[in-house]
Amino acid sequence: MLYIDLWKRVLIWLVCAAGLIFALPNAFYTRVETHNDAVAAIEVRGENPDLLAAEAQWPSWAPTDLVNLGLDLRGGAHLLAEVQVAEVYATRLEGFWPSLRDALRPERDTVGGVRRVPSPPEELRVRIGNPDGMARALEVVRGLTQPIQSLSGVGSTDYVVSGQGDIMVVTLSEAEQRASDDRTVRQALEIIRRRIDAVGTREPTIQRQGADRILIQVPGIGSASELKEIIGTTARLTFNPVISRGGDPDANAGPGEMVVPSLDEEGQYYTIETAPVVSGDELVDAQPSFDQNGRPAVNFRFNTTGARKFGDYTLENIGQPFAIVLDDEVISAPVIQSHIPGGSGIITGRFTVEESTNLAVLLRAGALPAELTFLEERTIGPELGQDSIDAGKIATAVAFVAVLVFMVLSYGLFGIFANIALILNIVILFAALSLMGATLTLPGIAGIVLTVGMAVDANVLIFERIREELKTARGPARAIELGYEKALSAILDANITTFITAVILFVMGSGPVRGFAITLGLGIMTSVFTAIFVTRLLIVMWFERRRPKTIEV
Amino acid sequence: MRLKLIPEDTKIDFFQRWKLWFGISMVLIVLAAVSFGVRGLNYGIDFRGGTTIRTESSTDLDIASYREALNALNLGDITISEVFDPTFDADQHVAMIRIQAQDDQEAVSAELIQSVEDALSAIVPDIEFVSVESVGPKVSGELIWTAVQAVALAIGAVLIYVWLRFEWQFAVGAVIALIHDVILTIGVFSELQIKFDLAIIAALLTIVGYSLNDTVVVFDRVRENLRKYKNRPLKEVLNISINETLSRTMMTSLTTLLALFALIALGGDVIRGFVFAMIWGIVVGTYSSIFIAAAILLYIGVKRDWTKPDNNTGNQYANIDA
Numbered sequence: 095m096l097y098i099d100l101w102k103r104v105l106i107w108l109v110c111a112a113g114l115i116f117a118l119p120n121a122f123y124t125r126v127e128t129h130n131d132a133v134a135a136i137e138v139r140g141e142n143p144d145l146l147a148a149e150a151q152w153p154s155w156a157p158t159d160l161v162n163l164g165l166d167l168r169g170g171a172h173l174l175a176e177v178q179v180a181e182v183y184a185t186r187l188e189g190f191w192p193s194l195r196d197a198l199r200p201e202r203d204t205v206g207g208v209r210r211v212p213s214p215p216e217e218l219r220v221r222i223g224n225p226d227g228m229a230r231a232l233e234v235v236r237g238l239t240q241p242i243q244s245l246s247g248v249g250s251t252d253y254v255v256s257g258q259g260d261i262m263v264v265t266l267s268e269a270e271q272r273a274s275d276d277r278t279v280r281q282a283l284e285i286i287r288r289r290i291d292a293v294g295t296r297e298p299t300i301q302r303q304g305a306d307r308i309l310i311q312v313p314g315i316g317s318a319s320e321l322k323e324i325i326g327t328t329a330r331l332t333f334n335p336v337i338s339r340g341g342d343p344d345a346n347a348g349p350g351e352m353v354v355p356s357l358d359e360e361g362q363y364y365t366i367e368t369a370p371v372v373s374g375d376e377l378v379d380a381q382p383s384f385d386q387n388g389r390p391a392v393n394f395r396f397n398t399t400g401a402r403k404f405g406d407y408t409l410e411n412i413g414q415p416f417a418i419v420l421d422d423e424v425i426s427a428p429v430i431q432s433h434i435p436g437g438s439g440i441i442t443g444r445f446t447v448e449e450s451t452n453l454a455v456l457l458r459a460g461a462l463p464a465e466l467t468f469l470e471e472r473t474i475g476p477e478l479g480q481d482s483i484d485a486g487k488i489a490t491a492v493a494f495v496a497v498l499v500f501m502v503l504s505y506g507l508f509g510i511f512a513n514i515a516l517i518l519n520i521v522i523l524f525a526a527l528s529l530m531g532a533t534l535t536l537p538g539i540a541g542i543v544l545t546v547g548m549a550v551d552a553n554v555l556i557f558e559r560i561r562e563e564l565k566t567a568r569g570p571a572r573a574i575e576l577g578y579e580k581a582l583s584a585i586l587d588a589n590i591t592t593f594i595t596a597v598i599l600f601v602m603g604s605g606p607v608r609g610f611a612i613t614l615g616l617g618i619m620t621s622v623f624t625a626i627f628v629t630r631l632l633i634v635m636w637f638e639r640r641r642p643k644t645i646e647v
Numbered sequence: 648m649r650l651k652l653i654p655e656d657t658k659i660d661f662f663q664r665w666k667l668w669f670g671i672s673m674v675l676i677v678l679a680a681v682s683f684g685v686r687g688l689n690y691g692i693d694f695r696g697g698t699t700i701r702t703e704s705s706t707d708l709d710i711a712s713y714r715e716a717l718n719a720l721n722l723g724d725i726t727i728s729e730v731f732d733p734t735f736d737a738d739q740h741v742a743m744i745r746i747q748a749q750d751d752q753e754a755v756s757a758e759l760i761q762s763v764e765d766a767l768s769a770i771v772p773d774i775e776f777v778s779v780e781s782v783g784p785k786v787s788g789e790l791i792w793t794a795v796q797a798v799a800l801a802i803g804a805v806l807i808y809v810w811l812r813f814e815w816q817f818a819v820g821a822v823i824a825l826i827h828d829v830i831l832t833i834g835v836f837s838e839l840q841i842k843f844d845l846a847i848i849a850a851l852l853t854i855v856g857y858s859l860n861d862t863v864v865v866f867d868r869v870r871e872n873l874r875k876y877k878n879r880p881l882k883e884v885l886n887i888s889i890n891e892t893l894s895r896t897m898m899t900s901l902t903t904l905l906a907l908f909a910l911i912a913l914g915g916d917v918i919r920g921f922v923f924a925m926i927w928g929i930v931v932g933t934y935s936s937i938f939i940a941a942a943i944l945l946y947i948g949v950k951r952d953w954t955k956p957d958n959n960t961g962n963q964y965a966n967i968d969a
Binding site for chain 2: 166174176317318319322468469470471472473474475477478481482484485486488489490492493494496497500501503504505506536537539540543544546547548550551554555558561562580583584587588589590591592594595596598599602603607610611614646
């Protein structure tokens with residue numbers, strides 16, 4: 095007979111109540127959002143009256159999880175960037191050259207003089223004076239390489255060294271390239287995150303996609319180009335030995351040398367060694383400050399290895415000039431007056447206070463390890479998002495009312511039961527979306543509307559079945575029971591197949607499509623729950639109270 | 648008094664003219680294929696790369712002057728169209744500008760977008776660029792491949808599920824019906840030249856899900872009736888099953904369509920193509936689950952000799968009790 099255990103009843107009502115409670119914050123969206131922002135701000139900056147007032151807009155004991163609004167609803171910018179991981183190889187080889195040169199210097203008798211020759215960026219080519227000494231040279235250089243651990247090759251090293259005639263070729267090993275790629279992308283991701291956080295926008299999404307891509311979504315930002323400016327500003331600081339200075343931009347630079355312009359002296363060019371003594375990667379801190387003359391400057395400090403390298407270099411090259419190079423422009427090229435131990439220093443130039451502050455921030459955030467190219471960019475204006483929300487709200491409301499009226503017209507009292515379940519369905523769906531921190535997109539709203547349409551399907555299946563059973567079964571109670579029993583396999587099969595497509599959409603899709611898959615998938619689960627459990631409970635409760643002899647469905 | 652979409656106890660013979668329906672579907676599929684071959688799909692930038700810019704201004708829109716301003720920039724193929732929608736305000740004039748992917752460029756160029764925005768701002772001072780989207784050719788190639796994979800994977804997964812839960816004949820019927828729906832939907836998109844983008848792929852997959860939903864409900868009843876009427880001819884059993892589920896089929900299709908019509912009328916132009924695909928899919932999906940899926944089942948026949956009675960009865964979920 096029609097009977098539902100008490101604990102099941104309690105459980106069903108508890109789920110519905112939890113749905114109501116956790117969906118509630120979405121009804122007061124702006125308020126809860128102000129509250130959440132205030133709480134976050136208090137944590138960072140401490141309390142102040144404005145923030146406390148904002149925080150008080152929503153009680154702290156109430157749930158605060160909201161459905162995130164996607165870029166298409168809130169407006170904002172979306173970028174898909176590809177990290178040019180191969181650039182790092184060149185930098186690595188650049189760093190390898192000085193140690194190679196130094197290692198071969200004591201072997202001059204067998205190897206002869208060592209000179210760098212022009213090469214593609216992913217290789218380092220060195221000509222040795224005495225080709226007969228190649229075997230010895232290879233041995234020495236291979237001694238510099240480090241063994242690395244990888245799944246593919248035991249005993250592989252980070253650099254691969256080979257010799258042909260009098261030319262020695264050094265490249266990064268394949269395993270090392272893969273490891274380097276991974277590090278580069280992770281580093282880029284971290285730096286992008288820090289730069290975007292520094293601007294302080296709400297809920298940015300910064301995700302790695304595939305081997306070398308990064309997806310960046312920032313709601314509320316004006317445009318994609320603005321976002322690119324924030325993340326794209328590189329500040330690559332290096333300290334390079336100066337070879338000569340002059341006014342000729344096309345000055346003849348030897349291998350391993352390059353000509354760079356001066357930042358603030360028009361027409362002044364420096365020929366410097368490409369291999370830096372120390373680079374900005376080894377900075378631990380940079381602060382805006384003033385020099386002895388009261389002009390804006392930037393104080394910096396190196397980590398221990400950087401400090402040692404810098405100290406050694408200054409000790410050995412007193413009286414020589416060295417260049418402070420920022421993004422391929424020489425900020426200044428002071429002459430080393432004395433040994434600088436301790437690894438801290440000051441950059442002076444013709445800065446304004448603002449420029450020195452910016453420079454310090456840029457140096458602290460670190461440089462992107464490699465260039466980014468942008469494969470996809472989207473800007474959605476906030477007005478368009480608001481229009482979409484408004485249109486979506488109206489459409490959902492109209493769709494909802496139409497379905498509710500239609501159900502009552504078709505099934506009478508049972509239609510009302512189905513409608514209560516439908517409303518609870520939407521409520522629980524929103525609660526689930528909020529708790530998961532899921533993102534609602536415009537196709538996601540369409541998914542909800544579709545759920546509204548399809549959620550009634552399960553009830554329709556049951557009600558139609560009850561109608562059929564009423565013709566044959568003994569009495570209404572038995573008809574209701576049989577109706578639920580026999581409709582179940584159709585309901586489950588139908589919903590499982592739709593759920594399969596939702597899962598595939600979620601796995602394969604991205605952005606808005608994924609938002610649609612989430613609402614569709616969750617909608618299927620909640621609609622099956624409300625149709626099978628909630629309407630059934632409602633009908634059973636009604637039946638227990640009234641004990642009708644006949645029912646009309 | 649109850650609203651009844653169809654009278655009780657219908658006894659429509661759905662297979663009286665099944666060859667005719669089959670023929671119609673075949674012709675439609677051929678037409679869809681021809682349209683696809685001749686006109687091709689109107690791919691959005693998701694699939695062929697390029698830039699779309701949505702502009703809004705309060706002054707009347709003069710597409711010719713837009714075109715003139717942009718032609719000066721030499722950007723290749725540019726389409727400009729005005730967007731109309733009942734949800735717009737009276738002085739809200741919206742245009743969509745689409746610029747082809749520039750050759751020789753893997754990535755998206757910021758200068759290009761800036762130059763377009765500058766050129767348009769020069770002729771329409773109050774113009775606003777409410778959305779700007781660019782997709783590089785590298786990504787768009789991948790996106791289209793992923794989309795094809797997604798649809799194929801969905802159909803494959805469904806084939807396996809229906810095969811496991813029913814018999815292979817049911818799976819064949821269901822999948823042919825699905826392919827029928829997908830082809831006709833693509834045909835409509837190529838014939839009407841509606842923009843085909845990533846969201847439409849989502850709609851296609853939903854159609855796959857929905858059409859299947861319908862087919863499975865009919866099949867579920869067929870399976871039940873095959874056991875109930877062991878000695879009746881298959882055609883009769885199919886007819887009984889479709890008639891019994893007809894009321895539900897119409898109810899569900901109609902409620903879903905009600906919701907979707909609300910969305911297409913009031914949901915704004917951004918998702919109109921998406922909702923259109925779904926409406927079309929529901930109409931086609933309902934048709935195909937009766938006239939294609941069931942007809943295929945009739946054509947290839949079903950194993951009626953249940954050597955293991957009631958073991959594989961499909962109602963294995965029926966013991967789950969609330």
